[in-house]
Amino acid sequence: MFDLVDSLKKSKKSEIQVEQEKIGTVLFYQTDECKKLVEEAYRFEGIAPPTVSKNTKDDITEYVRKSEIEIVIVELNNSSDVSKEAEFISHLLPNHASVIVIGSEDAISTIRNLKAMGFYYLFWPITKQELIDFVRSVNDNRKRNSNRGPGQNRRAKYISVIGAKGGVGATFICAELAYLLSAHKKSSCLVVDQNYNTGDLDIMMGIRDYERRRVQQGDLASLDEAFAQSLTFRQNSLLSVLSLTSDNLDSTSLLDYSNAVVDLLASDVNFVLEDCSSSVGFSIESDRFISQCDCIVLVMAPTVSAVRDTARMREKIQKINPSDSLRLILVMNNSLPKKAQTLSLEDAETFLKQKIDIEIPYCEQLSFFILDDKRIAKTTLKPAKSLKELTSVVLGETKEEKKPKRSLFSFGSQSSR
Numbered sequence: 001m002f003d004l005v006d007s008l009k010k011s012k013k014s015e016i017q018v019e020q021e022k023i024g025t026v027l028f029y030q031t032d033e034c035k036k037l038v039e040e041a042y043r044f045e046g047i048a049p050p051t052v053s054k055n056t057k058d059d060i061t062e063y064v065r066k067s068e069i070e071i072v073i074v075e076l077n078n079s080s081d082v083s084k085e086a087e088f089i090s091h092l093l094p095n096h097a098s099v100i101v102i103g104s105e106d107a108i109s110t111i112r113n114l115k116a117m118g119f120y121y122l123f124w125p126i127t128k129q130e131l132i133d134f135v136r137s138v139n140d141n142r143k144r145n146s147n148r149g150p151g152q153n154r155r156a157k158y159i160s161v162i163g164a165k166g167g168v169g170a171t172f173i174c175a176e177l178a179y180l181l182s183a184h185k186k187s188s189c190l191v192v193d194q195n196y197n198t199g200d201l202d203i204m205m206g207i208r209d210y211e212r213r214r215v216q217q218g219d220l221a222s223l224d225e226a227f228a229q230s231l232t233f234r235q236n237s238l239l240s241v242l243s244l245t246s247d248n249l250d251s252t253s254l255l256d257y258s259n260a261v262v263d264l265l266a267s268d269v270n271f272v273l274e275d276c277s278s279s280v281g282f283s284i285e286s287d288r289f290i291s292q293c294d295c296i297v298l299v300m301a302p303t304v305s306a307v308r309d310t311a312r313m314r315e316k317i318q319k320i321n322p323s324d325s326l327r328l329i330l331v332m333n334n335s336l337p338k339k340a341q342t343l344s345l346e347d348a349e350t351f352l353k354q355k356i357d358i359e360i361p362y363c364e365q366l367s368f369f370i371l372d373d374k375r376i377a378k379t380t381l382k383p384a385k386s387l388k389e390l391t392s393v394v395l396g397e398t399k400e401e402k403k404p405k406r407s408l409f410s411f412g413s414q415s416s417r
Helices: 004-018 032-045 057-063 082-092 108-117 128-144 170-184 217-222 225-230 251-268 304-320 345-352 366-371 382-395 408-415
Strands: 025-029 051-054 071-075 098-103 120-123 157-163 189-193 232-236 239-245 271-276 295-300 327-333 358-360
Touching: 025 032, 025 057, 032 051, 032 071, 032 128, 051 057, 057 082, 071 128, 082 098, 082 108, 098 128, 108 120, 120 128, 157 170, 170 189, 170 239, 170 271, 170 295, 170 327, 170 382, 189 251, 217 251, 225 232, 225 251, 239 251, 251 271, 295 304, 295 382, 304 327, 304 345, 327 345, 327 382, 358 382
Parallel strands: 025 051, 025 071, 071 098, 098 120, 157 271, 157 295, 189 239, 189 271, 295 327, 327 358
Antiparallel strands: 232 239
């Protein structure tokens, strides 16, 4: 027998399910208590349940790149230093999502540090109602005005790879660094080619039949985000290249144009990498990119002239960007065979009065692999290990201490004790 009341109840129930509030959320939790509270709060309020996963680097990498994600909740209740942990995972989080950090660290400095990163902070313990009110407030900020709240400060980290002089391998290192950050660290990257008429960035990145985007003076007036995106070449979902040229603009004008494009795209990626070889036809003093850099990789070769130019370049960089937060990483790239080198690593460090952070060993087969469109970091060649170490240093990861090699004599001496 047909039951009208039962039918209406089912119909009403299905309508409620269809109209369920949706806030695309992913939760990375450390404690079951926090996981339970978030799930129950969303369920009670009739909000579509969040994707839930353990707060591990691998899980964040796997789940966080989904385009439908609007809010990322990261629990750091078990962390001894909330700011440091948040900084460590910041490069894994897409800039299109709002990030809420939950922690039990009650300090004004924590709130300030997270705000500077573009993260919201929610102090634990919290009630379900407090959580939902906070999530809805963040979501309202997203819908009303994308420039409201801490999220407006979330822009890409700027990394400039600078050659102390032409031919030291800055472009090669920039290409490999971009590959490692995108393919291994799962961070979105925009590589900016500041060589407007020459250069081999496309070869170093394994891009065939690529032509620079031609621009002219009048285009700058109509530049918006959509047009800026059209000027980039997307190598894959996490890696894009901006390489401009012009028939009527000089190098300084092209530099201004390139920087304007980067300003529009910086909020869409985790890292902006600038390939700034010393063969570029403009003075480094005119590069506004350097003044707002977070990290500069200064590349030299094992020659007297390259090391002297490194010292001069370091002085220029410190004048352009005197910020205490700027990280300057020195790289010795052994692009020449041993017999062509005019000084050692130790000699260079003595002259510079500074430790060189990374040394990339010479490899005779390097050019053959590059021309074959192979990423050096994926090979077993000696430079691969150093390039991975450089990526870790850029990200602020702790380098593993090398264990001292033991000889047969050392084992014998231990057994005799």
